[in-house]
Amino acid sequence: MGWGTLEATGLGAIIGIGATFITDAARSRRELDQRQTETRRTVYARFLVAISHTHGRIVGAAFGGISGTDRRQAVHDAYHGDVQQSAKTTFRELAITAPDHVIEEAERVYRLLQSVRNVLAKEDVRPDSEEYEQTAEQYFAGRDALQRKMRDDLQSLGRFRRRRI
Incomplete structure (x- = not known):
């Protein structure tokens, strides 16, 4: 058996191992990106x-x-509700998962929700009162803007992942 055959076999093995390594690295990165996207989607x-x-x-x-x-007490109790599913608890989850621009918008919406709570805790506020309607409108507009930012973030993760592969 000549040296040419051994060299070709060795080169083939090196190429095969290298290709396997590159494929495994790409698959691992893709799976990591998918888990990150799914985690964000769930937290959002x-x-x-x-x-x-x-x-x-x-x-x-x-x-x-x-x-x-x-x-006032009933509104306070309703606001804090289930500790595991509260807005505050889930905001903290979001704060460790989301990018800064989403966190900033989520914090703004969280503050708007607190404003709604404060207005509703007042004794003289009715469902058709101007104060409640204005505060609720701001909250709903903020929530909708936050949802768009979250959706854009998830879509950008998908586009970024497709370009890299």
Whole structure:
């Protein structure tokens, strides 16, 4: 057997091992990117659900026929609700997962939700009061803007991943 055959076999083995390594690295990176995208999608959805449920609970508490100090306490209790699913808890999850531009928008929406809570805790606020309507409009507009930023972020992850492969 000549040296040419051994060299060709060795070169083939090196090429085969190198190709396997490159393929495995690309697959590993793709799987990591997919997990990151799925994690963000889950956290984004949890936060949107939490703020929506919190809003619904505080509106129900405020306009449920309770007045005075009891109303304030009912709104407060509804706002804090389930600790595991609260807006605050899910905001903290989002803060460690999302990019800065999404976190900033989420914090703005979280503050708007707190403003809604504060307005609803007042004794004289009705569902058709101008103060509540304005505050709720700001909250809903902020929530919609946040949802668009989240969607854009998830779509950009997909585009970035496709370009790299």
